[in-house]
Amino acid sequence: MTELPVHHEPPIYRRIADRLRDEILSGVLRDGDRLPGENAIMAEYGIARATARQALAVLINEGLAVPRRGSGVYVRLFRPIRRHGSRRLSREQWGQGRAIWDSDTRGRPYTVDEVRIERVPASEQVARLLDSDEVWVRRRRYSVDGRPVQLAVSHFPADLVEGTAVTLPDTGPGGAYARLGDLGYSPVHFTEEVRARMPQPSEARLLDMPPGTPLIVVARIAYAGGGVPVEFNEMTLDAASYVLQYDFDA
Amino acid sequence: MTELPVHHEPPIYRRIADRLRDEILSGVLRDGDRLPGENAIMAEYGIARATARQALAVLINEGLAVPRRGSGVYVRLFRPIRRHGSRRLSREQWGQGRAIWDSDTRGRPYTVDEVRIERVPASEQVARLLDSDEVWVRRRRYSVDGRPVQLAVSHFPADLVEGTAVTLPDTGPGGAYARLGDLGYSPVHFTEEVRARMPQPSEARLLDMPPGTPLIVVARIAYAGGGVPVEFNEMTLDAASYVLQYDFDA
DNA sequence: GTGCGGGAGATCTCTAGAGAAATCAATGAT
DNA sequence: ATCATTGATTTCTCTAGAGATCTCCCGCAC
Structure with missing residues (x-):
């Protein structure tokens, strides 16, 4: 049967x-x-x-x-432990240099298989971080070999960018950062927080993760000149599929 | 009452x-x-x-x-999924900038409660990374409030530094980096890889971790001028106690 | 006012039981 | 031998109820 x-x-x-x-x-x-x-x-x-x-x-x-x-x-939503403007306990400082953010997917190409964009009232947390009451929210899911490996949620202040600008990747010509630059809000400073934790059942389902695999959560805030926050981006990565790499010079 | x-x-x-x-x-x-x-x-x-x-x-x-x-x-115990030797795909590049490596222990002071230094033959991996057959190895355990939260293993090429140089913290006067500078091998470039995984039972015991807490593993290579590797440092952090923060400018 | 006591209301822990759904091995027919 | 079916076992979901414990606020005494 x-x-x-x-x-x-x-x-x-x-x-x-x-x-x-x-x-x-x-x-x-x-x-x-x-x-x-x-x-x-x-x-x-x-x-x-x-x-x-x-x-x-x-x-x-x-x-x-x-x-x-x-x-x-x-x-209980994400709350950064220290925010911009507050003091930070820096254990080591590397001085001026170049920095590369690199997510390693073992050389395999990734595809974006889900995009959703909406203009919504900002949650309390996002409103505080971006200093804006209304935001564009872009949700994406990245896949490698058809297996979802990353969820990304980006928030942009609605009074700075139009919705069409956030449909493209951040970097690259015509992307959100280029649009922000056109408006005089080119991102010049970035803060990234990296955490690791176990996935919740719903996340494990969304990312199709084997049990016992942790998540890497990267929360990034991009600032334009004058310390104006222009993007809050939270990436949730399957730790089995990703390695982050940071490069910088002394 | x-x-x-x-x-x-x-x-x-x-x-x-x-x-x-x-x-x-x-x-x-x-x-x-x-x-x-x-x-x-x-x-x-x-x-x-x-x-x-x-x-x-x-x-x-x-x-x-x-x-x-x-x-x-x-x-279902942790089973490592992949190790070294994987290719890397650079997704985004941030250009010139300042970078701060910041491990957040929620403002509480940490203490180094274990130091062991020895001169040993390099493992295959370390020999490849540091281009040296013999290395100084420095093992440390960091604690916050008496609770161990981090294990750190540093490798230095034995033909570059004497053992006394590696007893001090990397940065700061008289530290390993200052000694390397005296010898003309001041670190000028750094690469950090960030991974997350579940701890092995032995690691969970060493770090006194509650079950279900993942580890963050940071592997850093410091390069002197001309691309000479001078340190390989692997830090194992309790993800419940640490948040990594990276700051950089475009 | 200030502090204390009590009560309402909330979560936490646990009991007892039962049908649904999935697994796995044994049975039986082909 | 192979395949389908059955039955035992196990987890999953849910009902109904009850005492313990903790929080918060109101009112009362001082």
Whole structure:
């Protein structure tokens, strides 16, 4: 008997989690906001407490939310540890030099297989970083040999660039950086933070990662002259597929 | 009323998880072995199914185990995926600029609590990188609040520097780099590769890492004028304690 | 005001049970 | 021998309920 691929609906807890995640990532729920609690979810969907808990556990596990016992579950988005303008504890300084950002995909070509661009109100975090209330958001997924290896989310201040400018790669002629240069906001300074962590189940699915593979998360802020932030870019890389390389001169 | 700190026993599910984790990390249970299933745990401890599941969920979450529906839960330890010798594709170039290497330990001071220096024959990899058959090796362990967070291994060509030069930090007066400068081999160019991977059990023990925390591995090569390699430095960082930051100008 | 106590409300832990879904091995028919 | 089916086993999902623990705020006493 030929097995037709049956379309299984995701379980209840997952559907609820997906819905809450959408609200977080789309900005409806912002950093620090309180998520609906166990009781609220139970009542809203008419389900048992354990199931409601399971839905919240997904987001907690993904690092998007933090539970506070006796209080509630709260949205927790990326927060840079030190921002531009604040003091920085520099352990080593290499002086003037050339810097190359290099992501190693072992020589295989990569393709961009998903692009989504939208103009949305900035989340609290992005608004603080980019000093802008409305932003263009560009989401991309990169693949090597048909296997997705990187997710990238770029934010541009909506009052600086038009949407068409952000459809192209940052660098290169006609790209977002060239457009910014036309407007007098050519990026001149970059800050990158590199973290590593375990993927959340949803990320592992999106990137098709084998269990036990960590993620590299690179958060980059590009500044134009005068310290005007013009881009916030968060890249999520499959650590098994990527090696970052930084080159610089003393 | 003065509240004495009450000693709360960990919940059942956590105690079971701790026990299973010990067996995995100590080697009693090995990669691929089957963990006791829900039914076995229920029977052994006389608890409900949900509690047994919760115990297993801890290990699954930590990446130490993988569940296979209809089959069981299996130990899944880290397995390195690829090593050296891979080609590299440069994706973006930032041009001339300043670069700062910054490891963020959240503002807390770190201490060096282990130093070992020895002159040894170079491994094949190090011999290739440093173009030298014999090297000085310096091993260090850095701690924050008494908790080890970083292992660092530096290699210097033995025919360039004496052993005394490498006892001090690289940068700073009298440090290894200053000594190299005296000899006409001041480092002028640096290459850093950043990887992330899961720690080996032994590394997790050395760094006192909570399970499920990945490692950041930074491999740096310092070159003197003329492209002469003068140091190969591999740093292994607890990803939970470190954020790397790179700053550079266009 | 200030501080303390109590209560409402929230998460956390756990029990008991049951059907669905996937795996795997054994059985049976061809 | 090969293939399909069946049955046992296992994880997955969910229901219903309850006590413990912690937080936060309100009101009361000082």
